[in-house]
Amino acid sequence: MRWGLGRSRYTIAPGLYAIGTPAGDSPVLVTANYKMTFDIVRRDMRGHDAWLLVLDTKGINVWCAAGKGTFSTDEIIRQVQRANLQQLVNHRTLIVPQLGAPGVAAHKVHKACGFKVVYGPIRSDDLPQFLRTGQTATPDMRRVRFTLTDRFILTPVELASMWRYTLWSILALFILGGIGPQIFSFSAAWSRGIIAVTVGLLGLFTGAVITPILLPWLPGRAFATRGAIAGLATGMLGLLIFSASLGWLNSLALLLAVAAVSSWCAMHFTGSSTFTSPSGVEKEMRQAIPAQAAFLLVGGLCWLAAAF
Amino acid sequence: MSSLRYLENIVTLKLDTEKCVGCGMCAVVCPHGVFTIEERKAQVVDRDACIECGACAGNCPVEALSVKAGVGCASAIINGWLTGEEPSCDCGGSC
Structure with a gap:
């Protein structure tokens, strides 16, 4: 409940x-x-x-x-x-x-x-x-606290509130994945789509689960910054695992996308935290959202370009 | 807890020491230890810890405190931007 x-x-x-x-x-x-x-x-x-x-x-x-x-x-x-x-x-x-x-x-x-x-x-x-x-x-x-246990217990709250957007994004990624030299290919939609969805879920998991748990140890004050840094780290880890087959465009796309998605999800954890002020959250969002959008756009373009 | 600090120099908390009667209510209700009472006057000792919940201002009997109170939640602020109203947490009950 x-x-x-x-x-x-x-x-x-x-x-x-x-x-x-x-x-x-x-x-x-x-x-x-x-x-x-x-x-x-x-x-x-x-x-x-x-x-x-x-x-x-x-x-x-x-x-x-x-x-x-x-x-x-x-x-x-x-x-x-x-x-x-x-x-x-x-x-x-x-x-x-x-x-x-x-x-x-x-x-x-x-x-x-x-x-x-x-x-x-x-x-x-x-x-x-x-x-x-x-x-x-x-x-x-x-005094209110925000212990490791508190943060851990609250991570599913964030995930549960995001499931609808997640489903739509997965669908969109499969459709976009099919775009290529033959205009649209179902086999590409599947093979490229499944990697893109994995990347998206890695970003989601990093921002909504890993970042909240590691919160005190991540550098930066803004949640968006902490999420982006965690995202770059797990993105690097992802590259080490996949890199052989990806090529540089896809690799860049992976890194940018994981950081952007993770930053966005981490920013939403402000609502579950006990130490953020509305003025602070608004300031952080005004700076972070354009950066997240730019990361996602450039990453997305790299990924689409890699199909050709 | 010391590493869980949020942005600096941003909160809207204001204390009018002239008006303050030193009742100590602000120090009681604050969940982040922002105030202490010294020589029958409230003092702001940890301003950046303030989360703008509004408890101190609402419980000050002489209106010596003011703060633009609200919820520090990204979803609420996005809701506020989209609807053009004050940010509120009516995000499907997730907070």
């Missing part, structure tokens, strides 16, 4: 839920109605008593919903009133996940419904310790 397949079914009904057997003095935790999020919070809070106020975020996780504006000040106020929380608990504190803060103004929630927002830890597995220590978070609980 993380990969976006049938994700829309993984929504739970918004409202108030109980973890364990909460009473009037039990803490109130606020979360999103993405089933994966809900289940993880319940799992991490096993053995504790708490109220869980689930907002209607259309089945989206806390951080993205806060960015989209569904995990919001207004939605918190609405759910507090709907659950009649003032009657149910004898304190006036809501524990809101820190990553919900982009969508929430703590002082406005307090003004509108009398509940004070306390921002809890980023990761729900820190919740028990946070509650035990009088609702205080250590600096480490307040």
